[in-house]
Amino acid sequence: MKKAFKFKDEKSDKFWWINYSGKDFAVNYGKNGTIGKYEVKEFETAEECEKQALKLIAQKIKKGYIEDEKFDFNNHLYFDSEEIGLHPKTSHPLFDKYFNKENYYDCGEEESPFGNDSGADTLFYLCEYIRKNGDNDIKNFPKKVIEKNWEMIYCPPENLLKEDLKNFISGKKVSGIENSHLLIINDQVIIATAFGQIKIMGKIDKELKKMALMSLKRWNIVMEIEGYDHSDIIDEMENDMAKFEN
Structure with a gap:
C-alpha cells in the first residue's frame, strides 16, 4: 500500500511517502x-511490517x-537505497x-540487466547522470560510458548477421x-541503460529501446558463436522490453 504525506510551515516544505506490503517497506522523504x-526496511513477518509502517504513519x-x-x-x-540495493519498492x-x-532484481545473475559487473556499474553511473541531467541525450549515454569511463571501443548493435559477427570476433583485437x-x-x-531509465523514470527513449532490443539479440548470437547455450533469460528480457510502452 502506498500513502503520501506533506508538511508545510514557515520554515519547511517537505514530503514523505511509504510503500508497504509483504515483509518490507520503502520510504522516500525530503524537501518538495x-x-x-x-530507505528500505525488511521484517520477519508481514504483520510486523504493517505494524511498523502504521506506526510511522501515525x-x-x-x-x-x-x-x-x-x-x-x-x-x-526512483533510486535504490545504498544499504539494500535493487528492490521493487524503490523502482x-x-x-x-x-x-x-x-x-x-538479481545482483548475481550474469544474464540480468544489472547482475553483471558492466550492468551494475552502468546503473550506478546512470543514477548519477539522471540526478544531474535528467534524460537529456540519454540515447548516447552507453557510448559515453564505454568510451569515457572505460576507454574502450564503442560497438553499437548495427549488424546482427552471424557470419559478420564471427569474422569480427575472430579478427584482430580492437x-x-x-x-x-x-x-x-x-x-x-x-x-x-535501457532498463535503468525505465527503473528510474518509468519511460524509455525510443532510439535507446531499439538499441537495447538489438543488443539483446546480439548478446545471444555472440554467446552461441562462443559455444554457449541460447539464453532463455535474454529472450525473456527481449520480449518484456518489446512489450513496454511509456
Whole structure:
C-alpha cells in the first residue's frame, strides 16, 4: 500500500511517502522539489511490517503531516537505497509492472540487466547522470560510458548477421580484450541503460529501446558463436522490453 504525506510551515516544505506490503517497506522523504532520500526496511513477518509502517504513519500525522492524495507516484524519480540495493519498492511503478520477475532484481545473475559487473556499474553511473541531467541525450549515454569511463571501443548493435559477427570476433583485437567480450560488454551497457531509465523514470527513449532490443539479440548470437547455450533469460528480457510502452 502506498500513502503520501506533506508538511508545510514557515520554515519547511517537505514530503514523505511509504510503500508497504509483504515483509518490507520503502520510504522516500525530503524537501518538495527534490528527489529526496530512499530507505528500505525488511521484517520477519508481514504483520510486523504493517505494524511498523502504521506506526510511522501515525508519527508523521502527529508531527503535522497531512495525507497528500494528489502525490504523483508516476512523475517521480526512483533510486535504490545504498544499504539494500535493487528492490521493487524503490523502482518506478511501471518498471515493477512490466519487469516484475526476480531476475530483474538479481545482483548475481550474469544474464540480468544489472547482475553483471558492466550492468551494475552502468546503473550506478546512470543514477548519477539522471540526478544531474535528467534524460537529456540519454540515447548516447552507453557510448559515453564505454568510451569515457572505460576507454574502450564503442560497438553499437548495427549488424546482427552471424557470419559478420564471427569474422569480427575472430579478427584482430580492437580494444585490448577479446572481441567477443568487447561486444558483450557493449551490449550489457546498452541493456542496463535501457532498463535503468525505465527503473528510474518509468519511460524509455525510443532510439535507446531499439538499441537495447538489438543488443539483446546480439548478446545471444555472440554467446552461441562462443559455444554457449541460447539464453532463455535474454529472450525473456527481449520480449518484456518489446512489450513496454511509456
